[in-house]
Amino acid sequence: MNKYKEIYILGIGGSGMSSIAKYLVQQNIDVAGYDQRKSFITNQLNQDGIKVDFNLNNLKYSKKILYIYSSAISINETTLKDYLDSDNVLSRPEFLNILSKENKIIGITGTHGKTSTTALLAHIFHYNERNVSYIFGGITSFHGIGGHYGDQDQPIILETDEAFNTFKDINIDDLLVTNIDVDHLDYFKNFKNLLNAFKHVIENVKGNLVLNFDDQNLRELKTSNNCISYSSSEIADIQIQYPNKIIIENEEYVVTTKLIGNHFISNIAGAIALAYLNGIKIEDSIEAVETFPGVKRRTEYLGSIKGIKLYDDYGHHPTEIAATISALKENTIGKLYVIFQPHRYTRTKNGFEDFRASLSKADETIVVDIYPAGEEPIPGVSSKNFENKKIKYLKSMRMVPSYLSTRVTENDIILTLGAGDITLLGPQILKYLDEI
Numbered sequence: 001m002n003k004y005k006e007i008y009i010l011g012i013g014g015s016g017m018s019s020i021a022k023y024l025v026q027q028n029i030d031v032a033g034y035d036q037r038k039s040f041i042t043n044q045l046n047q048d049g050i051k052v053d054f055n056l057n058n059l060k061y062s063k064k065i066l067y068i069y070s071s072a073i074s075i076n077e078t079t080l081k082d083y084l085d086s087d088n089v090l091s092r093p094e095f096l097n098i099l100s101k102e103n104k105i106i107g108i109t110g111t112h113g114k115t116s117t118t119a120l121l122a123h124i125f126h127y128n129e130r131n132v133s134y135i136f137g138g139i140t141s142f143h144g145i146g147g148h149y150g151d152q153d154q155p156i157i158l159e160t161d162e163a164f165n166t167f168k169d170i171n172i173d174d175l176l177v178t179n180i181d182v183d184h185l186d187y188f189k190n191f192k193n194l195l196n197a198f199k200h201v202i203e204n205v206k207g208n209l210v211l212n213f214d215d216q217n218l219r220e221l222k223t224s225n226n227c228i229s230y231s232s233s234e235i236a237d238i239q240i241q242y243p244n245k246i247i248i249e250n251e252e253y254v255v256t257t258k259l260i261g262n263h264f265i266s267n268i269a270g271a272i273a274l275a276y277l278n279g280i281k282i283e284d285s286i287e288a289v290e291t292f293p294g295v296k297r298r299t300e301y302l303g304s305i306k307g308i309k310l311y312d313d314y315g316h317h318p319t320e321i322a323a324t325i326s327a328l329k330e331n332t333i334g335k336l337y338v339i340f341q342p343h344r345y346t347r348t349k350n351g352f353e354d355f356r357a358s359l360s361k362a363d364e365t366i367v368v369d370i371y372p373a374g375e376e377p378i379p380g381v382s383s384k385n386f387e388n389k390k391i392k393y394l395k396s397m398r399m400v401p402s403y404l405s406t407r408v409t410e411n412d413i414i415l416t417l418g419a420g421d422i423t424l425l426g427p428q429i430l431k432y433l434d435e436i
Contacts, residue, residue: 004066004088008059009033010078011070012052013042015115015137015146016092016161020068021050022147023135034059034073044145063088068095071164072374093166096158100171103133104155106274109167109201110178110212112320116259116295117178117267118159119146124275125157127288132157138295146295155278160201162194163187167201174208175201176274178267180217181319186346199223208277210270214240228277230269232262240269248273248282256290260299261327299324302426305433307410312426316343316419318354324417325361334411335363339400339425341418342370345378356386362415364407365391366400371420397425401432408433 007024011017012033018041025031025048032051035042042052053059059079061067067089069075075084083089090098099105108118118136125132136146136159146159160167160175163184180198188194195217202209202223211218213231230238230246239247242262244255246269255268272285294300297314304310311328315321321340329336340359342348348355348370359365367386370377384393394400408414416426 004029004064006030006032006062006065007068008065009068009070010056010075010080011035011073012045012050013037013039014070014072015041015139016159017068017070018045018145019135019137019147020092020095021045022048022145023133023149024147025050026147026149041139041145044139048145066090068092093164093169096160096166097169097171099156100158104173105160105171106132106155106157106278107160107167107170107172107175107205108136108157108178108271108274109160109162109175109198111162111181111183112317112323113178113263113267114159114161115146116264116298117176117271118157119295120268120289120292121176121271121274122146122148122157123292124271124280124285124288125154125278127291128280128284130154130280135159137161138298140295141293162197165197168197170201171206172201172204173206174210174274174277175205176210176270177202177218178212178270179215179319181317182351183317183347185350195221208274210273210277212266212270214266228273230266230273232266238269238273240266246272248276251282253282253286255286257292259292259294260331261323263323263327264299297423299327303430305430308408308412308414308433310414310416310426310430312416312423314419314423315417316347318351318358321355321417322358322361324415325358328413328415329361332411332413334409334413336413336415337404337408338362338365338415338417339397339404339422340365340367341397341416341420341422342367342383343419344373345370345375345381348383349378349381352385356388356391359386360388360390362390366403367391367393368397368400368422369395371418371422373420397422397428400425401429404429405433405436 013035034053115138122134131150132154133150134157138146209225209227213219213229213236229236232240275285302310367383387393
């Protein structure tokens with residue numbers, strides 16, 4: 001890839017592609033790209049010196065340019081459709097595969113928690129003056145978009161994504177697996193295929209393997225790899241004592257963190273273990289954890305007004321939703337109000353009962369219309385179906401601020417939840433509550 005002085009990324013506004021763009025531009029490569037619409041991420045890319053186009057009318061193929069395209073792009077409808085076999089036209093998985101052949105890769109994967117854990121591990125390394133490269137699909141307050149090109153003798157800390165089996169051919173030296181849960185069945189068809197995909201990746205790890213033994217699927221996974229395990233039970237090498245302690249080699253450590261919830265403490269234990277296996281002392285990792293601000297949209301605190309706190313979270317899977325709601329409930333003096341935007345018709349259909357059970361853990365939940373993410377509607381699949389005694393359906397997000405204003409009081413918490421454009425709602429709620 002070093003022979004290309006220009007790189008063009010299709011789908012550059014996506015979380016995974018934008019981090020690749022930032023990683024590449026920091027190598028003094030001319031990086032540009034295309035996305036369907038302007039967004040917070042495309043604005044951030046502009047600030048990093050990356051030009052973003054919003055139509056493909058002028059896209060022309062050149063042998064001198066490396067093209068990388070996202071799975072979200074209908075590549076067969078572009079000029080590149082006739083050049084898909086060319087060496088300079090790569091899908092995201094193909095690009096990551098090549099990258100992993102040229103660099104040591106420390107991977108983090110799992111159905112839940114991989115983005116925030118990758119960001120945390122990168123933070124631990126940088127806090128301890130190890131200028132690693134990293135690529136993860138999120139945004140932090142300490143470094144913006146999750147891409148960075150570090151020292152050449154340092155590894156790349158890489159979020160290794162299971163969606164579309166992206167991680168299948170990545171050459172991974174060290175790997176942390178946070179969990180395996182039911183997701184992406186539109187691609188994998190059934191859970192067994194998903195499990196086998198994870199097993200393939202785990203068995204091909206060259207070096208250190210760290211597994212969460214609180215996850216039954218990982219605990220039961222038979223692999224020839226030597227692994228370090230972490231768990232809240234005594235069966236693991238690293239024991240977690242909630243809410244904030246970990247025990248390693250009979251030494252007890254207290255973890256101080258801004259992150260809310262047991263799931264974050266679990267991920268922290270895994271990250272500390274992987275950092276330790278790469279030469280960072282446990283005490284130094286714990287010191288770094290204390291200064292980690294978190295990733296945007298992962299139980300992100302947006303502010304408070306009139307004693308009411310507001311958070312925003314990316315959660316779009318029943319397990320993630322249950323963990324986030326439970327964590328905030330434990331930290332709520334008053335009531336917890338959740339506004340949820342389902343993501344994709346297929347995901348809503350396949351996990352409907354689990355979604356409703358998770359959402360019912362809040363004191364009251366509002367569900368708005370489904371964010372399609374490019375999918376066509378499925379007859380009979382609607383947010384209105386969620387309604388019960390604890391869940392109310394409101395068709396439009398515009399109706400939410402006024403509805404909430406008649407119900408919330410001091411010491412309550414409001415959580416906006418989902419992977420779509422619901423992230424825009426939180427600031428609108430704060431503004432509305434301030435003005436009434």
